[in-house]
Amino acid sequence: xxxxxxxxxxxxxxxxxxxxxxCSPMKGHSHVYWYRQLPEEGxxxxxxxxxxxxxxxxxxxxxxxxxxxPKEGPSILRIQQVVRGDSAAYFCASSPPEPGIHYGYxxxxxxxxxxx
Amino acid sequence: RKxxxxxxxxxxxxxxxxVAFNCTYSNSASQSFFWYRQDCRKEPKLLMSVYSSGNEDxxxxxxxxRASQYISLLIRDSKLSDSATYLCAVNSxxxxxxxxxxxxxxxxxx
Numbered sequence: 105x106x107x108x109x110x111x112x113x114x115x116x117x118x119x120x121x122x123x124x125x126x127c128s129p130m131k132g133h134s135h136v137y138w139y140r141q142l143p144e145e146g147x148x149x150x151x152x153x154x155x156x157x158x159x160x161x162x163x164x165x166x167x168x169x170x171x172x173x174p175k176e177g178p179s180i181l182r183i184q185q186v187v188r189g190d191s192a193a194y195f196c197a198s199s200p201p202e203p204g205i206h207y208g209y210x211x212x213x214x215x216x217x218x219x220x
Numbered sequence: 221r222k223x224x225x226x227x228x229x230x231x232x233x234x235x236x237x238x239v240a241f242n243c244t245y246s247n248s249a250s251q252s253f254f255w256y257r258q259d260c261r262k263e264p265k266l267l268m269s270v271y272s273s274g275n276e277d278x279x280x281x282x283x284x285x286r287a288s289q290y291i292s293l294l295i296r297d298s299k300l301s302d303s304a305t306y307l308c309a310v311n312s313x314x315x316x317x318x319x320x321x322x323x324x325x326x327x328x329x330x
Contacts, residue, residue, distance in 0.1 A: 139320075146224070146307065147264065149312070149317040149318065152316060152317065160314060160317070162314075193261075208256075208266040208309070211263040214262075214263050
């Protein structure tokens with residue numbers, strides 16, 4: 105029973121390139137949450153998605169960042185024209201159709217993005 | 221005032237010691253509270269939820285003080301393997317998002 109799967113584990117991009125981070129939720133889970141952890145910072149909520157719907161993107165930077173969770177396939181966090189300040193660890197969590205907030209999240213192993 | 225605040229430490233303690241961390245939160249309407257453990261360059265892992273009456277899981281005890289708006293984590297009989305960063309998390313106004321503290325670093329020494 106696989107947990108939340110994220111790939112790639114490590115991603116290196118040059119400034120100006122695009123980064124695509126993928127998250128496959130736990131089996132039976134249809135809600136996905138993305139968080140970012142900047143160096144020496146706490147985890148910050150970015151976006152909450154259900155299949156084919158963005159429910160809350162209040163934590164997403166206004167430009168260059170987008171997220172989707174299609175009917176088929178993983179959730180994708182896309183960062184266009186990356187800058188050095190985007191270097192961070194990006195974590196994904198999932199929950200069943202009745203969001204399990206009261207049970208806490210199980211995070212995937214994360215994607216560490218390095219912008220050079 | 222930040223949503224969730226923690227003393228960053230580091231807390232250096234010898235094996236077998238008892239250590240306690242506090243975490244304060246600003247939203248008095250918060251209902252869900254958690255402690256996570258994060259090892260270096262790894263994902264945060266849920267350690268335990270924090271219930272109003274306090275709860276214990278082996279050597280770990282979590283408590284909630286709503287009046288003063290803080291939660292605490294007590295670790296008894298510290299092990300070398302307890303060395304990690306401990307994050308507290310409190311639900312945001314949305315209900316489903318969590319606000320995390322920056323974490324408290326613990327180093328247990330032989």
